[in-house]
Amino acid sequence: MYHPKVTRISGTRLRVQHPSDVPVTLFARPDVPLEDRAVDELLRLLDSQGDLPSPARLQRVALTPDFHRGSGIPVGTVLQADGFLLPGAVGHDVGCGMRLHLTSLRREDVAPHLDRLERRLRALFFEGGRQIAMTGRQRQALLQGGVSSLLGLPGTGGLWDGLARQDPQREQERCDHTAQLRTPWLSPPQLGALRDWIGAPDDLTYDSQIGSLGGGNHFAEVQVVHRIIDPRAAHQWGIREGLVTVMIHSGSLGVGHWAGQLAARTARDAWPAGLPRPRSGVFPVMQDAAPDALRAVQSALQMAANFAAVNRLWLGQMTRAGLEEACGEMDFPLLYDAAHNFIWPEDGRWIHRKGAAPARGFAQMQDTPFAYTGEPVLVPGSMGASSFILAGRGNPEALWSASHGAGRQQARGDAMRGSQAEFSAFLEAFRVVTPLDWRRARPDIRERKRTELMQEAPFAYKGVGPVVETLREAGLAEPVAELRPLLTVKG
Numbered sequence: 001m002y003h004p005k006v007t008r009i010s011g012t013r014l015r016v017q018h019p020s021d022v023p024v025t026l027f028a029r030p031d032v033p034l035e036d037r038a039v040d041e042l043l044r045l046l047d048s049q050g051d052l053p054s055p056a057r058l059q060r061v062a063l064t065p066d067f068h069r070g071s072g073i074p075v076g077t078v079l080q081a082d083g084f085l086l087p088g089a090v091g092h093d094v095g096c097g098m099r100l101h102l103t104s105l106r107r108e109d110v111a112p113h114l115d116r117l118e119r120r121l122r123a124l125f126f127e128g129g130r131q132i133a134m135t136g137r138q139r140q141a142l143l144q145g146g147v148s149s150l151l152g153l154p155g156t157g158g159l160w161d162g163l164a165r166q167d168p169q170r171e172q173e174r175c176d177h178t179a180q181l182r183t184p185w186l187s188p189p190q191l192g193a194l195r196d197w198i199g200a201p202d203d204l205t206y207d208s209q210i211g212s213l214g215g216g217n218h219f220a221e222v223q224v225v226h227r228i229i230d231p232r233a234a235h236q237w238g239i240r241e242g243l244v245t246v247m248i249h250s251g252s253l254g255v256g257h258w259a260g261q262l263a264a265r266t267a268r269d270a271w272p273a274g275l276p277r278p279r280s281g282v283f284p285v286m287q288d289a290a291p292d293a294l295r296a297v298q299s300a301l302q303m304a305a306n307f308a309a310v311n312r313l314w315l316g317q318m319t320r321a322g323l324e325e326a327c328g329e330m331d332f333p334l335l336y337d338a339a340h341n342f343i344w345p346e347d348g349r350w351i352h353r354k355g356a357a358p359a360r361g362f363a364q365m366q367d368t369p370f371a372y373t374g375e376p377v378l379v380p381g382s383m384g385a386s387s388f389i390l391a392g393r394g395n396p397e398a399l400w401s402a403s404h405g406a407g408r409q410q411a412r413g414d415a416m417r418g419s420q421a422e423f424s425a426f427l428e429a430f431r432v433v434t435p436l437d438w439r440r441a442r443p444d445i446r447e448r449k450r451t452e453l454m455q456e457a458p459f460a461y462k463g464v465g466p467v468v469e470t471l472r473e474a475g476l477a478e479p480v481a482e483l484r485p486l487l488t489v490k491g
Helices: 036-051 107-126 136-151 168-173 194-198 231-237 253-269 291-327 420-429 443-456 464-473
Strands: 006-008 013-016 024-027 057-068 075-082 097-106 219-228 243-250 334-339 341-346 349-354 356-358 376-379 387-392 401-403 477-489
Touching: 013 036, 036 057, 036 075, 057 401, 057 464, 075 356, 097 107, 097 291, 097 376, 107 219, 107 243, 107 291, 107 477, 136 168, 136 194, 136 291, 194 253, 219 291, 231 477, 243 291, 243 477, 253 291, 291 334, 291 341, 334 376, 349 356, 356 376, 376 401, 376 464, 387 464, 401 464, 420 443, 464 477
Parallel strands: 024 057
Antiparallel strands: 006 013, 013 024, 057 075, 075 349, 097 243, 097 334, 219 243, 219 477, 341 349, 356 401, 376 387, 387 477
């Protein structure tokens, strides 16, 4: 049985009923679990449609198969808005997204060296081995220009040497524009605590944010191409069976939290006097009525998105360094990088994606390397499960979007009350690299870490297979290849 406000209208589509005239389509096959609490959360947001001053309006809502409860707005929600921005629609992990690198290694090159690789990745990610020193000028440049700015900056030793080997043109061509946004600088009062992270212009320092995965479902994973599903697209993208790949899922960390707080505060302060406050508690910014607030919100969100993309770039370089130390020098071309928590301009309107990947088709990807395939869409499964690379089909009913993962079916608290025996068996069978060396730690410390990791246990997530099949059958994205993990790094 579905939520009383949800009605199935086809094998892959459901309609969410509510008082306003905004069309809401939820994409899910019958074998994809749906969460009533997520529907209730969405309905509270839709109730605020009546609070918008004319002519601003919400035009369409699309919900991807990984739809589940979030914080104020469900994960897997895509909103098309005319005349306003809704910064709360992307949460505080602004610019969170996915990156995928191909390598010149094959499974047989890596499999014999997994123990050494695990040790090196633990040192790089958690034991001070990443060595990414930057000046205040470099930090400001990456906030204002993202990946494009970073690639043009000279670095000093450490991982900068590996970054210099990346092809800058390929990096820029294969990043969504959210990774390289030209952004005006905010005023000092608006920057607040971010000034401490930037530091003095010429001081070369290390910090605890760049090169950090963050928590939750973020990861860096060494994978192998298990199966080619679309040979034509796979050939164009350089994907071959048995090839080793690196997938990164991470966001904007403390910078995103700063941006989310600044955007929410600015939106609240700019709300027109005399109008009822939005019932959802999520304040929009009116495009025409509050242009200064709109610019400040855009700048803050763009800085966080630039930071998130640069952070994924560094996380990729850290994984590359570990692989090369364990297995020898290799090629490391980028396939694609895109955010799934952001606000995109689209034909004079705004597309808000909260945990939903852009999945644009041939027409929208002209003048890019993906004009004949559609946009790459990266859909990871739960920890230890397969991930999929898909090609976007630019479905307008889905607002040119697709899932960003399998999606949770249990809240983190519920997952921690799951089967201890089942999760212990999983950890014994699968390599998860954490700050804790699993084989050497004391039993009580291992127990605490296992309890924490259970929040991301496989049984807490939907099966990725039905999610990917929904995307295919509904015409949102076409599967290209299946990837299976060799090793996962979790914060």
